[in-house]
Amino acid sequence: AQSVTQLDSHVSVSEGTPVLLRCNYSSSYSPSLFWYVQHPNKGLQLLLKYTSAATLVKGINGFEAEFKKSETSFHLTKPSAHMSDAAEYFCVVSDRGGGADGLTFGKGTHLIIQP
Amino acid sequence: EAGVTQSPTHLIKTRGQQATLRCSPISGHTSVYWYQQALGLGLQFLLWYDEGEERNRGNFPPRFSGRQFPNYSSELNVNALELEDSALYLCASSLLNAGWAFFGQGTRLTVV
Numbered sequence: 507a508q509s510v511t512q513l514d515s516h517v518s519v520s521e522g523t524p525v526l527l528r529c530n531y532s533s534s535y536s537p538s539l540f541w542y543v544q545h546p547n548k549g550l551q552l553l554l555k556y557t558s559a560a561t562l563v564k565g566i567n568g569f570e571a572e573f574k575k576s577e578t579s580f581h582l583t584k585p586s587a588h589m590s591d592a593a594e595y596f597c598v599v600s601d602r603g604g605g606a607d608g609l610t611f612g613k614g615t616h617l618i619i620q621p
Numbered sequence: 622e623a624g625v626t627q628s629p630t631h632l633i634k635t636r637g638q639q640a641t642l643r644c645s646p647i648s649g650h651t652s653v654y655w656y657q658q659a660l661g662l663g664l665q666f667l668l669w670y671d672e673g674e675e676r677n678r679g680n681f682p683p684r685f686s687g688r689q690f691p692n693y694s695s696e697l698n699v700n701a702l703e704l705e706d707s708a709l710y711l712c713a714s715s716l717l718n719a720g721w722a723f724f725g726q727g728t729r730l731t732v733v
Contacts, residue, residue, distance in 0.1 A: 538720055549625075549711055550724035557720070596664070598721075606654050606715055606722035607677045611664040 508533045508601040512612035520620045525584040527615045529597035532578065539580040540598040540609075541571055550596065556580065567591070592619045623648070625714050625725035633731045634702050642697040642728045646714030652676075653695040654715075654722055655687060659708035667710075670695055671717055702732045 513528040531537060541553040554565025561573040571582045580597060597612040626645045634640050646653050655667040666679040670689035678685075684700040693714075699706055709729050713722035 540721055542724070547729075549627075549726040550713075552721070552723065555721060600720055604718050604720065605652055605669050605671070605676060606713060606720065607666050607669040607679070609666070609721065613663055 508537065508599050508610050510597050510599045510610055510612040512595075512597050512615045514615050515613065516616045516618065518618040518620060519587050521589055522586050525582070525587045525591065525617065527582040527595050527597075527617065529580045529582065529612060530578055531580060531597070531599045533599060533601040535601040537599050537601045539571075539573060540600075541565065541569070541580075541582050542596045542598060542611075544594045544596065544614075546593070553582070553595075587617075587619050589619050589621065592617055625712055625723050627710075627712050627725040627728050629728060630726070631729045631731070633733060636702055636704060636732055638702050640699045640702060640706075640730055642699075642710050642712075642730070644695045644697070644712030644714075644725060646693050646695070646712075647723055650714035650716055650723075651693055652715045652717050652719070652722070653689055653693065654713040655695070655697050656711045656713065656724075657681075657708045658711060658727070659705070662708075664711070668697065699730070704732050706730060707732045 509532045511530045539556040542550040554563045556563045556573045564570045594614045652671040669676040687697040689695045709727045711727045713724045715722035
C-alpha cells in the first residue's frame with residue numbers, strides 16, 4: 507500500500523525568502539512522485555515529477571524537489587518566494603505502473619506569502 | 622496547445638436531480654480520469670476511461686457513471702444528487718498508462 511504525508515497543513519513565508527514544503531511517502535515498490543499546485547478556484551497544475559531518473563528534479567516556476575529514498579522524503583523547495591506562489595500544494599505518490607487511477611494525494615499544504 | 626478543458630465551470634442542482642459534466646482531453650491523449658475534491662475529503666479517484674472503455678472506478682456508488690466518446694472526450698453523470706455530492710470535479714487526461722496526468726480547471730458542483 508502507498509501513502510503520502512504532507513507534514514505541514516500551512517506554511518507562511520515572506521516574499522523573497524526560501525520555501526520548503528515537506529512530504530514523506532510510504533511505498534512497497536519504487537514509487538513515482540509528483541508535486542501539483544492548485545491556485546484558488548483553479549484545477550491542478552503539475553509542478554514536477556520524479557520517475558526513477560535523477561533524484562534532484564527541477565520543475566516549473568523555479569521549484570525543485572529531491573527524492574531521498576533513505577528518508578522516504580520528497581520535499582519541495584524554491585530559493586525565493588513570489589507572491590504568485592500562494593496556493594495549495596499537493597504531494598502525490600504512485601507505486602505502480604499503469605494509469606493515473608493509482609495516484610494517492612496528500613492532504614495539501616497551503617502556502618501563504620507575506621509581503 | 623490547449624489543455625484539458627471542462628464545462629461548465631459551475632453547476633447548481635437541486636437534490637435528487639441529475640448532473641452532467643463534460644471534459645475534453647489534451648489532443649492525443651486517450652485516457653480520461655475523473656476525480657472528486659470534496660471539502661475535508663481531499664482528492665478521490667472516481668473513474669478512468671480509455672479508448673471508450675471504463676478501465677477502473679473508485680469507491681463510489683453506481684449513481685456516478687460516465688462515458689468516453691470516439692473523440693476521447695468524456696462525460697460524468699451523477700444521478701439522484703445528494704447534498705454531499707457538492708464538490709469540485711476534476712478531469713485529467715494522459716497517454717495510456719503514463720502513470721500521471723494533466724488536470725483541467727474543474728467543475729464546481731453545488732447541490733442545494
